[in-house]
């Protein structure tokens with residue numbers, strides 16, 4: 001076994017770490033406060049090639065791997081987890097779905113601009129009446145005169161509200177079964193397609209730097225060739241890329257938790273009470289020690305999942321356990337970080353308050369903790 005990062009992986013990690021320190025961290029508080037999307041930071045991430053790390057050079061990517069991509073996501077999330085989420089949805093989910101299931105023509109047209117970071121992508125599965133039970137989606141797509149006509153609503157959609165988002169990959173029912181969910185297929189829907197309506201922007205507890213919108217399709221028409229992959233396997237296609245998304249969620253959680261630990265160590269060594277830095281109190285030390293243990297284990301698990309993916313090996317158990325463990329670990333780490341900061345930890349100018357507000361969402365997106373436990377139980381052949 002070799003736990004050392006390769007020279008290339010170290011280079012990606014260090015580049016992203018420096019970028020986060022110099023560019024993202026100084027802006028993070030303002031992004032959360034104003035809810036203004038940091039397009040200039042996205043442009044700089046694009047220039048550094050962050051969205052295309054694991055995508056083939058033929059389609060404008062860097063030809064790297066998923067370990068490198070996730071090291072990048074962890075580092076970026078130390079500054080602003082919403083930018084980690086931007087990378088997750090754009091690269092791990094949307095770009096990958098096109099890279100794996102798209103035709104050469106679809107890849108040239110739709111993958112290259114995203115791998116080159118000229119455009120951002122979105123992923124549409126969730127609907128008002130279909131969340132964890134994703135197979136029960138109601139959005140419908142029917143072929144009419146050489147075009148797919150789509151009707152339905154997707155909700156809680158990340159990225160699509162960004163000005164530089166160009167498309168959404170959606171799942172829609174294409175054939176109704178007498179019983180059961182029918183046939184689900186996936187489609188590439190450009191934002192400028194007739195009948196595409198960007199719905200409301202959601203007001204969230206935290207994560208204000210992430211665009212979350214409703215999307216409505218009203219007789220939305222797209223060309224026949226925008227069907228992605230096998231029309232009978234659209235649901236399986238969507239789920240397969242979500243597995244990578246779960247590794248990305250774990251990497252975001254590890255980055256955010258590491259930031260909480262770093263901030264807490266700094267604060268605990270500076271803050272003096274009863275004549276001593278609070279870091280001298282065992283109650284504080286144990287919180288910090290527990291955070292360090294949990295972060296290390298979560299990091300090892302997401303890296304193992306990403307490495308297995310790079311080897312082309314099955315990684316359902318590793319991706320699911322990484323997502324579950326890391327997201328629940330972050331909630332505790334962020335809470336302890338606020339506790340260590342005392343009253344200051346509840347103030348917006350202290351980064352730990354932002355990580356605390358944003359921690360919960362990672363237990364919900366891309367499959368809830370309950371869904372993760374169900375999948376893990378299945379891996380244990382429990383039914």
Ligand SMILES: Cc1cc2nc3c(=O)[nH]c(=O)nc-3n(C[C@H](O)[C@H](O)[C@H](O)COP(=O)(O)OP(=O)(O)OC[C@H]3O[C@@H](n4cnc5c(N)ncnc54)[C@H](O)[C@@H]3O)c2cc1C
Nearest residue numbers: 123124125126131132133156157158364365366367368370
């Ligand atoms: C900020 C944000 C961004 C998002 N971005 C996207 C996106 O880009 N694209 C997209 O498609 N979706 C997105 N989502 C949606 C997200 O994936 C769903 O919210 C999530 O899958 C849960 O679905 P739901 O909200 O409908 O909850 P429900 O499925 O209604 O679940 C409610 C509760 O019931 C539990 N539950 C449900 N079924 C079971 C069961 N069988 N056993 C035990 N417990 C169960 C759940 O775990 C949960 O605790 C986003 C959500 C948020 C909050």
